[in-house]
Amino acid sequence: MSVPNPKMLELDRLWKTYDTPKGPATIVKDFNLKLKEGEFATLIGHSGCGKSTVLMMVAGLSDLSKGNMILAGREASGPGPDRGIVFQSPCLLPWMSAFENVMLGVNQVYFTASRQERRQMAEYYLSIVGLADAMHKFPGELSQGMRQRVGIARAFALQPKMLLLDEPFGMLDSLTRYELQEVLLELWRRNRITTLMVTHDVDEAIFLSDRVVMMTDGPEAEVGDILNIPFERPRNRKEIMEDPRYYELREHLITFLNDRSHIRPSREPSFKPSPDMAAELATHGPALPFPTAAA
Numbered sequence: 001m002s003v004p005n006p007k008m009l010e011l012d013r014l015w016k017t018y019d020t021p022k023g024p025a026t027i028v029k030d031f032n033l034k035l036k037e038g039e040f041a042t043l044i045g046h047s048g049c050g051k052s053t054v055l056m057m058v059a060g061l062s063d064l065s066k067g068n069m070i071l072a073g074r075e076a077s078g079p080g081p082d083r084g085i086v087f088q089s090p091c092l093l094p095w096m097s098a099f100e101n102v103m104l105g106v107n108q109v110y111f112t113a114s115r116q117e118r119r120q121m122a123e124y125y126l127s128i129v130g131l132a133d134a135m136h137k138f139p140g141e142l143s144q145g146m147r148q149r150v151g152i153a154r155a156f157a158l159q160p161k162m163l164l165l166d167e168p169f170g171m172l173d174s175l176t177r178y179e180l181q182e183v184l185l186e187l188w189r190r191n192r193i194t195t196l197m198v199t200h201d202v203d204e205a206i207f208l209s210d211r212v213v214m215m216t217d218g219p220e221a222e223v224g225d226i227l228n229i230p231f232e233r234p235r236n237r238k239e240i241m242e243d244p245r246y247y248e249l250r251e252h253l254i255t256f257l258n259d260r261s262h263i264r265p266s267r268e269p270s271f272k273p274s275p276d277m278a279a280e281l282a283t284h285g286p287a288l289p290f291p292t293a294a295a
């Protein structure tokens with residue numbers, strides 16, 4: 001067996017600055033992260049902090065404003081089949097069956113394989129995600145959860161170097177979400193594709209990952225902390241939830257997120273009313289949501 005690459009992904013001081021009508025806005029600043037080959041990492045942080053921005057830069061779908069990104073020893077720019085992506089909604093072509101949707105990518109990436117081999121690849125991944133009996137149905141005939149299974153099969157079938165998941169279970173009910181977390185882990189157990197996944201869900205992050213990467217609030221978000229998840233694999237949800245360490249890890253994550261939800265001094269409004277105006281408001285107006293100039 002080959003030795004896993006200790007630096008499968010290296011993100012070195014990534015910046016993302018958008019041009020906005022109010023001027024340049026730096027959403028992500030000096031974001032550093034290294035992932036080992038076969039590692040499963042999740043990215044967690046408050047809404048709007050820049051998680052998807054980081055993921056889209058890694059996917060090559062959004063340019064880096066500054067910094068370097070090395071994937072498997074090579075500078076990566078632009079999207080490519082070495083990175084499989086699963087979005088919240090799988091964007092399947094409605095006039096093609098689940099099988100044909102998966103075959104679309106397989107045909108492009110494995111064009112040197114025989115037609116029979118390509119068909120087997122698509123069938124294999126669709127079977128593992130539980131769609132052996134439904135693979136010839138069209139997206140309109142599938143539930144939301146089944147469509148997302150197709151999206152996951154499609155990403156794995158390309159056997160990319162990295163898998164990038166942007167809240168893939170965000171639109172699913174909790175039972176379907178649990179089922180698909182197990183499906184994802186089963187596929188990952190078989191392939192050990194290096195994975196970076198964005199989630200809002202603390203329990204999902206702990207159950208799935210080797211490491212949880214916590215982002216500070218934006219603007220200028222960066223890595224705030226990284227939590228190692230010590231549970232053995234394969235993982236059993238019930239056993240993990242009965243483990244006292246689970247609650248310590250959960251507490252650590254929730255505390256980080258709560259601390260980061262405080263408003264930064266720099267985000268306070270720059271306008272401060274004069275003492276006269278403050279006195280007027282205090283007598284007749286609503287409670288002041290900001291400190292006064294005299295304070």
Ligand SMILES: Nc1ncnc2c1ncn2[C@@H]1O[C@H](COP(=O)(O)OP(=O)(O)OP(=O)(O)O)[C@@H](O)[C@H]1O
Pocket residue numbers: 018019020027045046047048049050051052053054218
């Ligand atoms: N093209 C763009 N131009 C300007 N600002 C943008 C652009 N895309 C994203 N942003 C801003 O960047 C910030 C981060 O967005 P992003 O979607 O990365 O956050 P997120 O952490 O993934 O949020 P959520 O958890 O709600 O999905 C937001 O303030 C967003 O408004």
